[in-house]
Amino acid sequence: MVEPTQDLNNQNRGKIIRKILIERKKMSPNLSTSQIAKEWDVSQATLSRIENGHDNISFEHFFRVLQSSGNHKEIIEHLEILEPDLFKSYKEKMGHISDSIVISDDQSRFFSDREFFKIALITSNENFPITREYIKSEFGNNGLKKVDILLGANVLKEEHGMFVIHEKFTMKQLDLKKCLLLLIDECYDENKIGTGENWLSLQTEAVDKEKTMPFIRAELQKTFLKIKEKIYSREFRGKDTIFIGMVTDIVKGHSNKGEVI
Numbered sequence: 244m245v246e247p248t249q250d251l252n253n254q255n256r257g258k259i260i261r262k263i264l265i266e267r268k269k270m271s272p273n274l275s276t277s278q279i280a281k282e283w284d285v286s287q288a289t290l291s292r293i294e295n296g297h298d299n300i301s302f303e304h305f306f307r308v309l310q311s312s313g314n315h316k317e318i319i320e321h322l323e324i325l326e327p328d329l330f331k332s333y334k335e336k337m338g339h340i341s342d343s344i345v346i347s348d349d350q351s352r353f354f355s356d357r358e359f360f361k362i363a364l365i366t367s368n369e370n371f372p373i374t375r376e377y378i379k380s381e382f383g384n385n386g387l388k389k390v391d392i393l394l395g396a397n398v399l400k401e402e403h404g405m406f407v408i409h410e411k412f413t414m415k416q417l418d419l420k421k422c423l424l425l426l427i428d429e430c431y432d433e434n435k436i437g438t439g440e441n442w443l444s445l446q447t448e449a450v451d452k453e454k455t456m457p458f459i460r461a462e463l464q465k466t467f468l469k470i471k472e473k474i475y476s477r478e479f480r481g482k483d484t485i486f487i488g489m490v491t492d493i494v495k496g497h498s499n500k501g502e503v504i
Contacts, residue, residue, distance in 0.1 A: 256305040257298030263309075264294060270349075282417050283308055350398050351414040355421030361429070362389050363398060364422075370480045372405035377482075423488045430486065452493055463489045 267279055274282075280290040285308060293300070353359040362382060366373045378386045390406065393399045399406045414422065435441050467489055473479055 255298055256300040257293050257296075260293050260300065260305065260308050261296075264290065282415070284416075350396055351418040353393060353396065353398055354414060355418045355425065357425060357429075359389055359393070360422060360425050362386055363393060364426075364486070365484045366390060366393065366399055366406040367408045368484055369408070370475065371482045371484075372407060374405055423486075423490070426486045426488065447494060456491070456493075459491050463491065 264276075264279065268274060276290050276294060277287045280287040283290070353363040362378065365381075366378070375387060375390070378390055382389070390399070394401060394406075399408060401407075431443065432441060433443075436443070467487075470487060474485075
């Protein structure tokens, strides 16, 4: 973990990002700088400059790379010391995941893999511990084989015949996106609309994004936290694994992405 210091400034932010980049490449040695840049939603030129020793990076872009790379704990540590006002704002916006670890690429890939994602999600819920008997009844012997692979990858652990997750976790944004798309593609049943079992809505409009997006994010955040409070309560506990997806972004062309710092 990158240790924050009192004299952190725009000259050594590049060193912090460079260290995270080195650790990322150690975890996935087959990934190129170009591929990591796409994963972190920055241009290849930007990341190459950092990799080659360019350290003069604005706080805004420093924050962006940390957030895109999934380093939420590092963000909190740096913000608390250096930018108290931004720290407060970040805790309000991202508090729902700030206490979660970001699982490794080797682990998170199961949640964005069409062959594994359902079993990975079902066995990692907190309200209803899953047994081998349940997996066999739902997925057969092939499901048990996949569970053993998840155990071997340290995604799960088995205690007293039940599967539990090691720690509360989250995934990097790219993996979350893939997982949500898989859930919609394979689990959302449009034939049940109106039955009270599911819901889907889409809204687009031309707005001032600087005013509108912070408002939408804040409202989604409040709703998400309220939903979490309910589904983790004793009243709502059960064995049915559901999914809730919340997303908002700008409708934009490819040319608007990947600007150089």
